[in-house]
Amino acid sequence: MSRVTTRLFWMVRSAMSDWITFPDGTRGRLSWDGEARMAARWQALLQACHGQDMRPHCDCRWQGDPVPLVVRRRVRQQDGRPVEAFHLARFPGQGDWHAPGCPFHDPDPARSGRGGYEAGVIEEQADGRLRVSLDQSLRIMPRAQGEVTPRAGREAGAAGQGGGGQSQMSSLGLVHLLWERAGLNSWSPAVGRRRLWWTGVRQALEGAASAILPARGVCLADRLAMLGYGDEDGPALLRETARGCGQDWRIMLLGVLDGIDLRQGPGGRFTSVRFDGAQAYDLRVTGDAALHERLARRFPMAMRALGLARAQRRIRVVGLAIASVRVGRDGERVTVGCRVADMVLMEVMPVTLIPVASSHELAVATRLVAQGRSFIKPLRFDATRDVVHPDFVLTDTGDARGTPMEVFGRDDEAYAARRAQKCAYYTAVYGQEHWWSWNAVAQPDLIPDFPASVGGPPHG
Numbered sequence: 001m002s003r004v005t006t007r008l009f010w011m012v013r014s015a016m017s018d019w020i021t022f023p024d025g026t027r028g029r030l031s032w033d034g035e036a037r038m039a040a041r042w043q044a045l046l047q048a049c050h051g052q053d054m055r056p057h058c059d060c061r062w063q064g065d066p067v068p069l070v071v072r073r074r075v076r077q078q079d080g081r082p083v084e085a086f087h088l089a090r091f092p093g094q095g096d097w098h099a100p101g102c103p104f105h106d107p108d109p110a111r112s113g114r115g116g117y118e119a120g121v122i123e124e125q126a127d128g129r130l131r132v133s134l135d136q137s138l139r140i141m142p143r144a145q146g147e148v149t150p151r152a153g154r155e156a157g158a159a160g161q162g163g164g165g166q167s168q169m170s171s172l173g174l175v176h177l178l179w180e181r182a183g184l185n186s187w188s189p190a191v192g193r194r195r196l197w198w199t200g201v202r203q204a205l206e207g208a209a210s211a212i213l214p215a216r217g218v219c220l221a222d223r224l225a226m227l228g229y230g231d232e233d234g235p236a237l238l239r240e241t242a243r244g245c246g247q248d249w250r251i252m253l254l255g256v257l258d259g260i261d262l263r264q265g266p267g268g269r270f271t272s273v274r275f276d277g278a279q280a281y282d283l284r285v286t287g288d289a290a291l292h293e294r295l296a297r298r299f300p301m302a303m304r305a306l307g308l309a310r311a312q313r314r315i316r317v318v319g320l321a322i323a324s325v326r327v328g329r330d331g332e333r334v335t336v337g338c339r340v341a342d343m344v345l346m347e348v349m350p351v352t353l354i355p356v357a358s359s360h361e362l363a364v365a366t367r368l369v370a371q372g373r374s375f376i377k378p379l380r381f382d383a384t385r386d387v388v389h390p391d392f393v394l395t396d397t398g399d400a401r402g403t404p405m406e407v408f409g410r411d412d413e414a415y416a417a418r419r420a421q422k423c424a425y426y427t428a429v430y431g432q433e434h435w436w437s438w439n440a441v442a443q444p445d446l447i448p449d450f451p452a453s454v455g456g457p458p459h460g
């Protein structure tokens, strides 16, 4: 094959790269884990090769060989009995051996806000798990006056305390890390409507959380409960996690939100937080009145959307709440009460759950999905606005680095210098023809055509 043909072949293969080949030659799709009909079969495939010398591999090739993957096993208590779950992970340090379209591809940290952290904030362990240094303590420290309240989350875009980088990860950075590790910031048409099945989303997030260590000897999955509609195991998992936290640890609640409102109670005003599907969990989440104000100031786009009737919301809002938790009883029912210490919000597209940071980004992402494109949404983490990272990266254009996409959403003088700097950067690194941009202020109704995909139908 000529070089060009080889390259096309590789890109077409990698565009469909959620196929996994098992040691006995069986093939299966990573996405089966997120499908009600296929999840049991997928788990059986992983179980069969857990702990074996022969490894499964994806369709990527590194120096001519398939790139092996490791099967991880996790056991947790569920209603008093141990339940095991398996998931696939890449080997440490091999993130860039995988092609951009592969779910195991680890984007260059310089291409997302992850590059904004100081060394040591995210450390990859020898077993591939990530030790992260959070700015919120999950451990509840008692003191004479009562519980120590963790300090409120850092304002978005504010500078870190230490020199050029961020010296700790905020709760929002943690949501971005979970989303990225669970593959929820990348999209291909093959994903279809799978992300509407919350159980599959929860399992992907749980796999990601089981490889994140927020404190010595503590796995994030043991402190994280995920809430969503129609998840049969969800309520039992919440109760189990809540009991595990007890009075010494804060719980993290993660899910799509239904509403955040100020209410009047007997003791004064308070913030009521409602997750989608929370009725099935017998869960009550509250915070002080100032929580509502903080969230409205820091996440105006998300709070505006939550203020609309459900049918009028163009985005969904994901919330992560860090809270003290109490398990109680109401007659026969076990109830879980949470008092929020800190909370962050993230705006996502309704069906794909791809994060979007503005209405312009929503317009671009919506068109990309409608045109059947494959892409990654690089996340900001805690980076300041000085870190150059693209708003989206197309992964189906045949460029092994992906094709960066930039949405310019402001037109003031301060921003013009920033825009010029970004243009110069992309042109120098990728070349004039190999990146895409839209000046959404100058031409609000004219989204330029996207760069063509390899092997796909022409788009206009």
Ligand SMILES: [Zn+2]
Pocket (backbone or CB within 6 Å): 017, 058, 059, 060, 067, 097, 098, 099, 102, 103, 104, 105
């Ligand atoms: Zn791969």
